[in-house]
Amino acid sequence: SCCIQLINPNTSLSMTERILTAARDVAAPGTDIFAVCPEEGAPSIEGHFDEAIAAIGVLQRIKEGREQGVDGHVIACFGDPGLLAARELASAPVIGIAEAAMHMATLVATRFTVVTTLPRTLIIARHLLQQYGFERHCARLRAIDLPVLSLEDGSGLARRKVREQCLNAKREDGVGAIVLGCAGMADLALELSAELEMPVIDGVSAAVKLIESLHGMKLSTSKQGDLDFPVQKELSGYFKGLN
Numbered sequence: 001s002c003c004i005q006l007i008n009p010n011t012s013l014s015m016t017e018r019i020l021t022a023a024r025d026v027a028a029p030g031t032d033i034f035a036v037c038p039e040e041g042a043p044s045i046e047g048h049f050d051e052a053i054a055a056i057g058v059l060q061r062i063k064e065g066r067e068q069g070v071d072g073h074v075i076a077c078f079g080d081p082g083l084l085a086a087r088e089l090a091s092a093p094v095i096g097i098a099e100a101a102m103h104m105a106t107l108v109a110t111r112f113t114v115v116t117t118l119p120r121t122l123i124i125a126r127h128l129l130q131q132y133g134f135e136r137h138c139a140r141l142r143a144i145d146l147p148v149l150s151l152e153d154g155s156g157l158a159r160r161k162v163r164e165q166c167l168n169a170k171r172e173d174g175v176g177a178i179v180l181g182c183a184g185m186a187d188l189a190l191e192l193s194a195e196l197e198m199p200v201i202d203g204v205s206a207a208v209k210l211i212e213s214l215h216g217m218k219l220s221t222s223k224q225g226d227l228d229f230p231v232q233k234e235l236s237g238y239f240k241g242l243n
């Protein structure tokens with residue numbers, strides 16, 4: 001069996017619940033998944049400032065998960081905030097939903113488009129493409145120009161905008177796959193894949209399956225080199241809990 005800690009780096013409980021549901025829908029029978037989010041922080045993550053804030057909450061949850069002995073951690077925000085810091089702290093594998101979705105897209109298509117939320121977050125996806133080495137594979141970055149929490153407001157507007165951008169991508173971008181660039185879009189992947197008749201990939205599902213694969217291969221985060229546990233030092237004040 002495999003126990004996965006799903007971390008929603010923002011503090012919106014409704015998003016945490018929806019992300020957990022999407023994860024459980026694809027989990028293998030022997031996989032247990034539970035979801036957490038930071039006690040304090042940003043209700044949504046929409047830029048460099050939000051990401052810096054969110055990373056601290058991610059690290060606190062990673063430490064707790066390690067102490068609980070989880071078999072893997074998912075950082076369920078498209079910016080993969082705190083990913084490498086989390087890998088230093090963790091023993092088990094840590095997978096971000098952006099890297100997971102991008103990897104899966106390269107396995108089923110030669111080019112993909114990313115559809116994310118606010119235009120100002122496009123640079124964050126671009127930085128990740130560079131960091132992960134996927135720039136050549138990504139033909140286009142698109143945004144629905146709505147805030148992250150518009151995916152939570154029940155109006156259906158965000159869903160319609162995601163569908164619109166996916167249709168544009170299919171028609172214009174010459175891509176074989178689409179990556180959904182927000183954890184809050186996780187529940188849209190299956191219906192859009194069916195309607196568009198092409199892979200529309202959600203990072204939450206992709207990350208869960210990658211953790212299961214790593215677990216099955218008995219692979220954990222390497223402690224050889226730069227992802228070794230952090231250098232021991234006295235952390236003060238607010239960060240005491242991270243010692």
Ligand SMILES: NC(=O)NC1=NC(=O)NC1=O
Nearest residue numbers: 010044045077078182183
């Ligand atoms: N590009 C994004 O929308 N990233 C995200 N912000 C959040 O709060 N959750 C995400 O997945």
